[in-house]
Amino acid sequence: MTAMLEMRNVSKSFAGVQALRDVNFSVEAGQIHALVGENGAGKSTLMKVLSGVYPHGSYEGTIVFDDEERRFRDINDSEALGIIIIHQELALIPLMSIAENIFLSHPPSKLGVIDRDEVYRRTRELLAQVGLRESPDTLITDLGVGKQQLVEIAKALSKRVRMLILDEPTASLNEADSAALLERLMQFREQGIGSILISHKLNEVARVADHITVLRDGRTVDSIDCRAEPVEEDRIIRSMVNRDLAHRFPERSATIGEPVLEVSNWSVYHPIHPERQVIKNVGFSVKRGEVVGIAGLMGAGRTEFAMSLFGRSWGTNVSGSLRLEGGDMVLPSVAAAIDAGLAYVTEDRKQLGLILADDVRKNITLASLDQVAPGRVIDDIAELKVASDYRNRMRIRCSDVYQETGQLSGGNQQKVVLSKWLMTDPKVLILDEPTRGIDVGAKYEIYCIINELAEAGRGVVVISSEMPELLGICDRICVMNDGAFVGEFPATEATQEKIMRAIMRNDRNYESGEPEAAEMGGSQP
Amino acid sequence: MTDKTVSLPEERRHGSFIKNNLRNYGMLISLVAIMLFFQVVTGGTLLQPLNLTNLVLQNSYIVIMALGMLLVIVTGHIDLSVGSVAGFIGAVAAVLMVTYKVDYTLAFIACLLVGAAIGAAQGYWVAYFKIPSFIVTLAGMLVFKGLALAVLQGQSLGPFPPTFQKLSSGFIPELLPETGTLHPTSMLIGAVLALALVYASAKSRSREQSHGIEVEPYAFFLGKSVVLACAVLYFTYLIATYRGLPNVLVIMSALIALYGFVTRRTVIGRQIYAVGGNAKAAKLSGIKTERLTFFTFVNMGVLAALAGLVFAARLNTATPKAGLGFELDVIAACFIGGASAYGGVGRVGGAVVGAMIMGVMNNGMSILGIGIDYQQVIKGLVLLGAVCIDVYNQRR
Numbered sequence: 029m030t031a032m033l034e035m036r037n038v039s040k041s042f043a044g045v046q047a048l049r050d051v052n053f054s055v056e057a058g059q060i061h062a063l064v065g066e067n068g069a070g071k072s073t074l075m076k077v078l079s080g081v082y083p084h085g086s087y088e089g090t091i092v093f094d095d096e097e098r099r100f101r102d103i104n105d106s107e108a109l110g111i112i113i114i115h116q117e118l119a120l121i122p123l124m125s126i127a128e129n130i131f132l133s134h135p136p137s138k139l140g141v142i143d144r145d146e147v148y149r150r151t152r153e154l155l156a157q158v159g160l161r162e163s164p165d166t167l168i169t170d171l172g173v174g175k176q177q178l179v180e181i182a183k184a185l186s187k188r189v190r191m192l193i194l195d196e197p198t199a200s201l202n203e204a205d206s207a208a209l210l211e212r213l214m215q216f217r218e219q220g221i222g223s224i225l226i227s228h229k230l231n232e233v234a235r236v237a238d239h240i241t242v243l244r245d246g247r248t249v250d251s252i253d254c255r256a257e258p259v260e261e262d263r264i265i266r267s268m269v270n271r272d273l274a275h276r277f278p279e280r281s282a283t284i285g286e287p288v289l290e291v292s293n294w295s296v297y298h299p300i301h302p303e304r305q306v307i308k309n310v311g312f313s314v315k316r317g318e319v320v321g322i323a324g325l326m327g328a329g330r331t332e333f334a335m336s337l338f339g340r341s342w343g344t345n346v347s348g349s350l351r352l353e354g355g356d357m358v359l360p361s362v363a364a365a366i367d368a369g370l371a372y373v374t375e376d377r378k379q380l381g382l383i384l385a386d387d388v389r390k391n392i393t394l395a396s397l398d399q400v401a402p403g404r405v406i407d408d409i410a411e412l413k414v415a416s417d418y419r420n421r422m423r424i425r426c427s428d429v430y431q432e433t434g435q436l437s438g439g440n441q442q443k444v445v446l447s448k449w450l451m452t453d454p455k456v457l458i459l460d461e462p463t464r465g466i467d468v469g470a471k472y473e474i475y476c477i478i479n480e481l482a483e484a485g486r487g488v489v490v491i492s493s494e495m496p497e498l499l500g501i502c503d504r505i506c507v508m509n510d511g512a513f514v515g516e517f518p519a520t521e522a523t524q525e526k527i528m529r530a531i532m533r534n535d536r537n538y539e540s541g542e543p544e545a546a547e548m549g550g551s552q553p
Numbered sequence: 554m555t556d557k558t559v560s561l562p563e564e565r566r567h568g569s570f571i572k573n574n575l576r577n578y579g580m581l582i583s584l585v586a587i588m589l590f591f592q593v594v595t596g597g598t599l600l601q602p603l604n605l606t607n608l609v610l611q612n613s614y615i616v617i618m619a620l621g622m623l624l625v626i627v628t629g630h631i632d633l634s635v636g637s638v639a640g641f642i643g644a645v646a647a648v649l650m651v652t653y654k655v656d657y658t659l660a661f662i663a664c665l666l667v668g669a670a671i672g673a674a675q676g677y678w679v680a681y682f683k684i685p686s687f688i689v690t691l692a693g694m695l696v697f698k699g700l701a702l703a704v705l706q707g708q709s710l711g712p713f714p715p716t717f718q719k720l721s722s723g724f725i726p727e728l729l730p731e732t733g734t735l736h737p738t739s740m741l742i743g744a745v746l747a748l749a750l751v752y753a754s755a756k757s758r759s760r761e762q763s764h765g766i767e768v769e770p771y772a773f774f775l776g777k778s779v780v781l782a783c784a785v786l787y788f789t790y791l792i793a794t795y796r797g798l799p800n801v802l803v804i805m806s807a808l809i810a811l812y813g814f815v816t817r818r819t820v821i822g823r824q825i826y827a828v829g830g831n832a833k834a835a836k837l838s839g840i841k842t843e844r845l846t847f848f849t850f851v852n853m854g855v856l857a858a859l860a861g862l863v864f865a866a867r868l869n870t871a872t873p874k875a876g877l878g879f880e881l882d883v884i885a886a887c888f889i890g891g892a893s894a895y896g897g898v899g900r901v902g903g904a905v906v907g908a909m910i911m912g913v914m915n916n917g918m919s920i921l922g923i924g925i926d927y928q929q930v931i932k933g934l935v936l937l938g939a940v941c942i943d944v945y946n947q948r949r
Contacts, residue, residue: 341837363839372837380837383830385897394827395838397820404820409764428767448838 030095032057032222033111033191038077038089047073048087048246055191055239058220060213062233065243066268066495071226074243075193079113080106110190114180116199120168127151127164130183154182158212174205181212191222198229199327210236228325230532234259242267262525265532269495269524277500278476284503285316286353288487289370289456294348296336302344307333308511309348314456314487319478321502322491323527329511330491331375334458338372339365352455366395369455373445373462375491377438381445384434388426389415391433392447399451418447423473439470446477456487463497475501495524507531579946580890580906580939587910591917598920599913602795609792610721610867612912613801614639614860616905618879619886620812621856623904624849626887627816627829629896630679630686632853633880634693638671639861640876641697646862647710647871650717657717665858671697672854673847680846694880702873711870721867724797735790736797743789743798747782754778801863808856813901825849829896885932886911889939910935 031054040048048070055061063071076082078091080100091098093109100106103113120129127147136146151164160178168176177197184192194213198206206229213223213236227233233240234254242250242264250267252259289312296307306329314320322330335342337350339362350357352368359365365372374380382391392415393400400411415429422443426436433444442462449457459478463471478501482488492498498505505522507515507530515530591599598604618635625632642664649660675693679686712718729737755778761768768774792798816822827835828842836842860879865871890907892899911932918928 338837339839361839361841362837363841366839374837379831380833383827383834383897385830386826390823390827394823394835394840397823401820406818406820406823408818409760409766412764412766 031055031092032094033078034092035074035078036090036092038074038087038091040073040077040082040087046246048077051089051243051246051248053241053248055222055224057190057222058217059238060217060223060225060236062225062227062237062240063243064227064230064233064240064264064268066493069243069268070246071243072195073246075113075195075224075226078106079103079111079193107187110188111193112184112187112189112191113193114177114184114195114197116196118173118176118180120176120179122169123167125165125167126155126162126171126179126182129168129179130154130186132183150186151182154185157185158182159208172205174201174209177201177205177209178212181209189221191224192216193224193226195226196228197225198227198232206232228531230261230264233264234261240264244268261532262529265525265528269528277497278472278479280319280479280482280501280503282317282319282482282503284318285485287313287351288316288353289314289489290351291337292349294333294336294350295346296332296343297345299342299344306343306511307336310508310511310513312506312513314489316485316487317482318504319482319488319490319502321498321505322489322508323495323498323505323531324493324508325531326493328508328531330508331460332511333508334372334460334489334491337365338362338370338458341372366452366454369453371449371452371454371457373442373449373457373459375460375464377441377445377465382433382441385432387430388419388424388433388436388444389429391444392418392429392451395448396451396453414451415447418451422447422450422477437470439466439473442466442470442474443477446474450481454486456489457481458489458491460491461493462490463492463494471497495527498522498527499524579942580903580910583939584906584910584913587913587917591913591920595917595920599917600791602791604916604920605788605791606795606799608912608916609799609802609805611916612908613721613799613805614864614867615879615882615886615912616805616908617808617856617860617863618853618883619890619904619908620808620901621849621853622883623812623887623890623892623899623901624816624825625686625853626884626892626894627825627896627899628846628849629829629832630846630849631884632675632686632690632693632850632857633884634671634675634690634697635853635857635860635883636876636879636881637694637697637701638668638854638857638876639864639879640873641671641701641704642668642858642861643865643871643875644701644704644710644873646717646865647713648704650713651710657714661717661862664862665855668854668856668858668861669851670854672851672857675854676847676850679850680843686850701875705871705873707873709870709872711868713866713869718866718869719800721799721801721863722869723800725800725803727797734794736793739793739797740789743786743793746789747785750785751778751782754781804863809901809905816901821845821848826897829898831897882908882911885936889936891943907939910939 034054036052038048038051038053039046051070051074053074063074065071073082077087080103083101084099091100093111098105098109121132124132130151131147135142136150137143148164155162155164158178158181160175160182162171162175168179171179181192197209201209210232213225216223225233225237237254239254240250240252240259241248244267250264252263291313292311293309294307294312295305295309298304298306310333322333324330332342336346337359339359340346341362350359352370357368359368359370378384383394389411393411397406400407400414412429418424419426419429424436424440424443424447426440433441436444462478463474466474478488478490490498490502499519499522503519505517505519505527506513507527509531514533515527517526588599618639622632622635645667646660646664649655649663650657655663671693675689678684678689725739725742727736727738729741731737754774758768758774769777789798792802816825824835824840825845827838827840828845832842861876864875868875886908887899887904888894888907889910890900890903890905892904914932914935915928918931923931
């Protein structure tokens with residue numbers, strides 16, 4: 029069978045960072061091709077190249093579709109050929125109806141007036157095709173995520189789809205909805221539609237995929253024909269994570285003391301959907317001088333957990349007990365959390381961490397203005413000295429402390445945020461993705477700072493999606509999945525495979541009772 | 554830190570210094586240019602002592618409200634109701650003082666409290682209910698315009714007790730023997746103020762220098778101080794040759810100094826800017842963002858009330874039409890003065906200069922006999938132009 033789509037030797041780099049390296053990828057008509065890999069392995073980049081988000085010329089390599097080389101200038105070019113991508117964040121307009129959303133860009137019309145009868149007729153057809161029993165008039169906002177996903181697929185079908193790309197389609201779906209969605213995919217296979225399925229859920233992949241390609245650090249590292257050989261979960265996991273530790277980490281000799289933060293039976297509900305429990309009665313602790321890592325995939329609930337600890341800045345109906353240095357604490361606000369000795373360095377520096385238009389000095393002192401403001405009046409000399417002091421200690425590269433933080437590089441911005449929180453003199457620091465978007469040199473500096481913090485007797489919690497980073501800097505690694513801790517390893521015993529397995533096992537157990545799951549378990553050594 | 558002070562060649566330092574400060578002083582330079590322009594085309598009428606005094610009296614209530622509006626805009630909000638609130642408070646004051654003969658001090662305090670309550674009511678919806686301030690204060694604009702009409706039953710009400718009128722039409726009492734047309738007390742106050750300003754900036758400069766902070770070049774400092782002192786002295790001289798310093802100018806100056814200090818040097822001022830700059834980051838830094846937003850609206854209400862009292866005292870009567878369109882001048886003053894519509898940016902000095910630019914243009918065009926129709930066209934274009942220049946400067 030000849031391939032409908034072939035991507036040959038595709039390479040793509042961003043400002044010196046190689047995102048894709050000589051990737052070969054092909055999909056046949058009526059095939060479900062799964063694309064797996066860690067966060068940042070290059071899956072999304074590859075799909076953006078395919079769909080024309082990155083136009084021809086911005087990457088190297090060739091795309092062949094229907095035996096013809098294609099040079100997409102934008103996403104319209106790829107859509108015209110029937111290559112439709114459905115993103116993880118759905119692109120539906122919440123306050124419009126299903127019918128209006130499906131025919132948003134090209135509604136059937138007569139003389140420029142939308143033909144409503146035709147719109148409804150075709151919407152009903154499409155909804156029947158995807159198995160969604162809803163009126164075309166229903167507003168998107170009244171649908172659950174699973175049904176919204178089906179609307180997206182109906183929208184794709186309205187464009188005469190030939191190749192459907194699904195980016196983590198089941199990440200936010202429950203079991204029944206996931207199963208229904210995968211069922212649709214298998215129907216499309218019968219109709220000769222090719223599908224590319226990006227997923228972290230290996231059990232799903234194993235159930236529906238005809239072919240699996242594993243990406244790691246922008247390369248194709250494994251390609252499995254599921255019809256020819258059995259799917260081994262361990263093999264996939266090994267391919268996904270196995271790599272040399274490219275980054276270097278500073279030496280670390282820990283002196284671990286008494287527990288400083290202890291959390292038990294912690295439970296948090298979603299602020300917009302209060303019936304959804306996001307953090308499920310978890311326990312957690314950090315000791316003085318200890319660096320604890322929290323591993324997990326995106327959406328596992330790590331950020332939500334951290335922010336709910338930090339003065340309930342995320343979620344509703346937060347309950348559970350929190351002890352700091354052995355004393356029970358109730359922290360109803362961020363100010364109370366800071367006073368108690370907690371600090372949270374957000375994963376989103378620009379949106380949540382910094383005031384980009386303000387200078388370095390103002391950002392550093394923002395959370396502890398009282399220290400430089402006797403009688404609520406700011407002593408500008410004292411403030412300048414504190415800020416300059418942190419600038420030197422943290423080696424923040426800026427022209428002076430009056431420079432706008434928005435002008436600094438990512439690494440230096442992160443050091444400004446760290447300075448801000450160090451100035452509050454916290455007992456426990458929670459760092460959420462502290463090295464995201466930072467170059468290798470600055471990463472090393474951040475790791476050194478983390479070491480120093482721990483040596484000074486503070487408890488440090490690092491949330492990171494980069495497993496080598498956690499392995500390199502932590503004393504203990506806890507694995508979170510779906511709002512609960514599913515594994516814990518001392519640094520000496522932890523490996524990337526063990527962490528990944530803990531996550532994947534949990535995902536599979538989540539759907540226990542499925543015959544496929546049992547089969548997969550049996551195929552393991 | 555001393556070793557961190559970079560010493561550049563004198564000329565380069567001067568060059569970069571001018572460039573960095575042009576933006577800060579740009580609007581002030583525009584104000585001076587506009588004043589010179591009208592001084593020339595009106596044949597010297599603009600800066601005649603009588604006209605200058607009138608200019609101050611006419612614009613005092615705009616400046617007072619601009620101080621409050623600046624804080625509201627800095628937090629990323631807007632208050633469209635200030636004109637109506639000022640009118641309503643004028644009406645309340647008239648009813649209290651004229652109809653019910655309430656003591657003017659008591660009435661004055663009661664009016665400010667009503668202003669605070671109005672600000673609190675609007676601020677509550679904006680800060681805690683997250684209703685867009687544009688809508689809340691648009692509603693407030695209608696409500697208080699209507700209430701002013703209702704309180705006055707559609708009639709004008711006056712006159713006010715003479716002591717209350719002094720708030721706007723009075724001048725500071727003369728304590729020294731008069732010498733011809735010059736009022737020596739006012740002149741003395743002006744001279745002391747000029748000296749105090751120069752002394753304060755010299756002291757802060759030497760303090761910064763002693764801590765090894767890079768300061769402006771000495772020549773600039775000297776030039777700036779001389780220009781500042783001369784401007785203050787000349788201005789007081791002109792005012793003093795008419796009837797001396799108006800009471801309202803003293804109140805206004807004190808408020809400008811107070812708000813300048815609060816915004817630049819206090820914790821609460823810094824936090825207000827942080828809320829406007831990035832509310833989420835401010836909240837995650839332990840700042841009580843809702844409470845601060847609420848506070849800026851309460852403050853705005855008090856200042857709108859004060860402006861309403863000043864305006865009523867000036868007209869010596871409360872009319873249902875008082876305060877009509879004030880909000881536009883006040884908001885324009887803040888934006889001309891460099892405040893950002895997105896929040897987080899804006900200076901008290903800028904808002905005051907912005908208000909003066911509007912005031913000088915009103916006054917100058919009236920002297921020239923330009924009709925109210927084209928005055929509005931020109932003011933509108935100046936507002937657009939000023940904000941365009943600011944946006945252009947920021948992009949550069």
